Amino acid sequence: MAVKIFFGNDIKQLRKILEREEEKLVQQSPELELYVPDNPSLPVLMDKLSSGSLFAGKELVKIYDFDKIAGIEKLAAYLNDAHDIFLISYKDKIPAKLSKIFQAEIFDCKLPESYQLEKILQKEFSAQATPEVIRYLSQSLSSLVDIDELKEEMQKKNIQQLDMQKLYGLVGDLQAQVFLIVDDILEKKTKTAIMQVNQYLDAGGKLPGLLINLGSQLNKLSGLKEALPGKSDQDLAAILGINPKIVWKYKKMAGNHKQQVLSEAQRLLPQLELKTRMHQNMQRYFMEKFILELASGELISL
Incomplete structure (x- = not known):
């Protein structure tokens, strides 16, 4: 008899580990039966563990969302050698006492x-x-x-x-493309940036996510220009919350823009988001206008 508890929000990893542990049991008991109850209740599970398997062989009982079953710890009194039990939850926390009550092996799959x-x-x-x-x-x-x-x-x-x-x-990944677009915009690669924006929209990308990322980067560049005097790369990385290895890149991008232009771009972003949301058919026009004006350093109210 073995009780194993699987929990966490990394569902892909949880399922992979679950399959691995199930395969181990199958190798140990090739005739292993599987029981996965729908909407299990405590009385049903107690009855199942009391009655044994249909063919009197080894049985694996997989209980999903066990954390939703009130009094699940009472099941410990019904454990027997005929059953292995997998308790599965996609939550990132479970009561610590369950491990001791069931004497269970724990698989923490939190991301x-x-x-x-x-x-x-x-x-x-x-x-x-x-x-x-x-x-x-x-x-x-x-x-x-x-x-x-x-x-x-x-x-x-x-x-x-x-x-x-x-x-x-x-x-x-469209979100990966967002990073590339924002870098192109801030590095003043206007033709590439405009082309990438069009490709992004053609592929079903949404502008709000792109603009949020752009706003975050503008904020970092603005903060960098303010903090630059007398600060080491390590200090700047800590201030901006970035990897020290890419501080040079932020310095380079910050050098492309005056502080006043960065501040104005940040001020205009909410307007840009509103305009592109209200006038879907003019999204590309507003984005192209913003990209070109940011590169020229002469932002005009949208």
């Missing part, structure tokens, strides 16, 4: 916070990914399993150094 993910990614990719990629992935990954899948794709395509352009080519 780490962004700052923790960044450290994991730096370790996993070492020098194989640019700081921009690490930053993006730390904010966008939905599962730790995605890291292994991405590394496999890099190996298949013989990619030695992963940058945002290559990442977008691998995953086709």
